[in-house]
Amino acid sequence: MLGPPGAGKGTQAAFVTEVYGIPQISTGDMLRCAVKAGTPLGLAAKKVMDSGALCSDDIIIDLVLDRLKQPDCAHGYLFDGFPRTIPQADAMKNAGVNLDYVVEVDVDDAEIIKRLSGRRVHPASGRTYHLTFKPPRVPGKDDATGEDLIQRDDDKEETVKKRLEVYHSQTKPLVAYYSKWAASGKPGAPKYVKIAGVGSMDAIRDRIFAALK
Numbered sequence: 001m002l003g004p005p006g007a008g009k010g011t012q013a014a015f016v017t018e019v020y021g022i023p024q025i026s027t028g029d030m031l032r033c034a035v036k037a038g039t040p041l042g043l044a045a046k047k048v049m050d051s052g053a054l055c056s057d058d059i060i061i062d063l064v065l066d067r068l069k070q071p072d073c074a075h076g077y078l079f080d081g082f083p084r085t086i087p088q089a090d091a092m093k094n095a096g097v098n099l100d101y102v103v104e105v106d107v108d109d110a111e112i113i114k115r116l117s118g119r120r121v122h123p124a125s126g127r128t129y130h131l132t133f134k135p136p137r138v139p140g141k142d143d144a145t146g147e148d149l150i151q152r153d154d155d156k157e158e159t160v161k162k163r164l165e166v167y168h169s170q171t172k173p174l175v176a177y178y179s180k181w182a183a184s185g186k187p188g189a190p191k192y193v194k195i196a197g198v199g200s201m202d203a204i205r206d207r208i209f210a211a212l213k
Contacts, residue, residue, distance in 0.1 A: 001080050002174055003105035004167045005160070006116040007197045008204060012105065013080040015205045016212070023072045026080040030063050031055060050153045052162030054084060054170065061091045068097065084171045089178070099190040102178040103208060105197035109164050117157040120149040 001009040001016075010026060017024045031049065034042030041059065048055050064082060067073070079099075083089040092099075118131040122142040129136045129149060137143050153159060182192035193211040197204055 001078065001103050001105065002171075002178070003081075003197060004107060004109070004112050004171075005081075005163045006112040007105040007107040008201070009081050009105055011201060012103075012205060012208055013078050016208065017078050019209070020076060020078075022076040022078055023070075024078050024080050025064065025067055025073075025082065027055075027060050027063060027082045027084075028080075030067065050159075052154065052159040052166065054166055057085060057087045057091065060084070061088060064092075065095060065097075083174065086173055086177055089174055093188075098188060101212060102182070102190045102192045103211065104175060104192070104194045105204070106194055107197040111198065112164060113157060113160050116155050116160045117151075119151065119155045121152055121155075122147060122149055 001013050003009050010024075010028075013024045013026070016022075031042070031045045035046045035049070036042070045055050045059070060082065064079075068077065083092055114132070115130070118133070120129045120131065120136070120140070121127070122129075122145070124147065125142070125144070127142060127144070128134075136149060138146070140149055141147065142149055154163065178190060179192045181189050193208075195204065195207045195211060
């Protein structure tokens, strides 16, 4: 699942994994777990993530290859927002990690900034809100506890813009990488589909499943 931060890849990935009975592999989730656990990798990753940059390819690739060895990946898996760079894609190809489909969820920058900068989080529970799309009943307060909501550093507008700059310079080239590989018809080449990531969550889901069929 390929697309900019905030395109809804994680939400749509959850639908796909449920239908196909495969695990969702999100490097963001793996990194956040490492950050929460306070591991050396997590502490290093937090510093990078808070700046809006991406973690090094070596760290990410090692995380992913270890994850693929787990039993629940034996019958397939879905990469959510990975690979992010050409070297990561090459590393996966060289490691013999096969992809059946690459699904690009396409959303423009203005919409991404609106989506991400409006997010608010209740730190203790992880409940998320959005100032426009899912506002709390009381502004700035969690519905269940009444405690304060926060805006994560990586959701602040200036950080979102930096994340989009990084996406366009490092990850957007994967569109050409995978579409060219798919068009080659070479053995092991994935199928490549581009889905409009705007509209209702259900409409986007239906577009994806129509393409996968």
